[in-house]
Amino acid sequence: MNNSIAQAPSHSAENPTNDFPPLFIVLNAGSGAKDAATVANALEKIFHEAEQPYELLLCQRGDDLPEMTRKAVGQAAQRNGVVAAAGGDGTIRFVAQEVLAAGLPFGVVPLGTFNYFARDNGIPQDVELAAKALIAGMRAGSERGVQVGQLNDEVFLVNASLGLYPQLLADREEFKQQHGRSRIVAKVAAFLTLLKRDIKMLLRIEHSGGQQQSGEEVLPASTIFVGNNAIQLEAIGLEPESEHVQNGQLAIIALPPMSATERVAVAFHGMIGLLGKSQNVTHFTCRQLVVEPLSRRHKRSVKVAMDGEVSRMVPPLTFRVGPKPLRLIVPLSKGSET
Numbered sequence: 001m002n003n004s005i006a007q008a009p010s011h012s013a014e015n016p017t018n019d020f021p022p023l024f025i026v027l028n029a030g031s032g033a034k035d036a037a038t039v040a041n042a043l044e045k046i047f048h049e050a051e052q053p054y055e056l057l058l059c060q061r062g063d064d065l066p067e068m069t070r071k072a073v074g075q076a077a078q079r080n081g082v083v084a085a086a087g088g089d090g091t092i093r094f095v096a097q098e099v100l101a102a103g104l105p106f107g108v109v110p111l112g113t114f115n116y117f118a119r120d121n122g123i124p125q126d127v128e129l130a131a132k133a134l135i136a137g138m139r140a141g142s143e144r145g146v147q148v149g150q151l152n153d154e155v156f157l158v159n160a161s162l163g164l165y166p167q168l169l170a171d172r173e174e175f176k177q178q179h180g181r182s183r184i185v186a187k188v189a190a191f192l193t194l195l196k197r198d199i200k201m202l203l204r205i206e207h208s209g210g211q212q213q214s215g216e217e218v219l220p221a222s223t224i225f226v227g228n229n230a231i232q233l234e235a236i237g238l239e240p241e242s243e244h245v246q247n248g249q250l251a252i253i254a255l256p257p258m259s260a261t262e263r264v265a266v267a268f269h270g271m272i273g274l275l276g277k278s279q280n281v282t283h284f285t286c287r288q289l290v291v292e293p294l295s296r297r298h299k300r301s302v303k304v305a306m307d308g309e310v311s312r313m314v315p316p317l318t319f320r321v322g323p324k325p326l327r328l329i330v331p332l333s334k335g336s337e338t
Contacts, residue, residue: 021138022079023047023054023107024072026095028087030062039086039111039127046131065094073098082138082329088112089158093307096148097155100326105143107134107329116158117307120231121146122331137329145325149228149250152318156306157326158232160319162291163223164199164255164263166305198222200257202294207252209287209321211244220257224291226319227251237273241285249285250321256280292316
């Protein structure tokens, strides 16, 4: 780790010269390919020029994220401030969960590889532009209520899954550590996983609150993927589901156990935006999906992924639309004043 970020800029959120709301930024040094010191210096310059009171809380390790997030949320609640996450979709998801529980406004400076959440909400991908948009949005009260998904008690913003997809993400993270963080590296890692990995599960699923009749069935599956991001769904060729997600639904994609050739074919269809036409894919929308593995091995715990971060959960797994939206600060042209 670069020693230049050991003492990251940390400024008092109190500024007697103006009445602007203070900003508490949780910066994950491990997100994306951008150097944390460069990002911290860029943010410091922008906030100083804008006379924006702020405090930067740097997470040099993943273990720092819970403590820094709690500190940011606590201070923002005491001082009527705003909490922002500077990182990839996984960092944004973690911070957003605590901010949502506290009912505070939330800002984003995207630093990840794909940045689906920021892109879906019109937030610039450039660090400086995102920071300036955040300041302007805060001061104008430009907020949008953003739908969140929930997997049991955890929040997700982009997607959640079980089966082969979480394994793909775990393999991809190992590959990135060896070969660097980029979209090309991520796609190569995914291709290799599809060639060598196979997961077979027997699942009981029950869905309700969707465009089709609620129901329950037992099906063999290799992956259950639950989408909450319109841009990602459009990119893989699920335009109808993308529209339903923007109107209070979650998109469900179920893949059966397949041969390596079939898995690569489905992935290729997704890459060229034709996943919806693949014969091996089941897809629909609903507001809640309950998934319960029937095999003894999977009943104990299953590997799940939420916004690119992999963990384990004890079934049954309940995916649902969250009961309240996230108060996201968005660029002035994208938001509505609250």
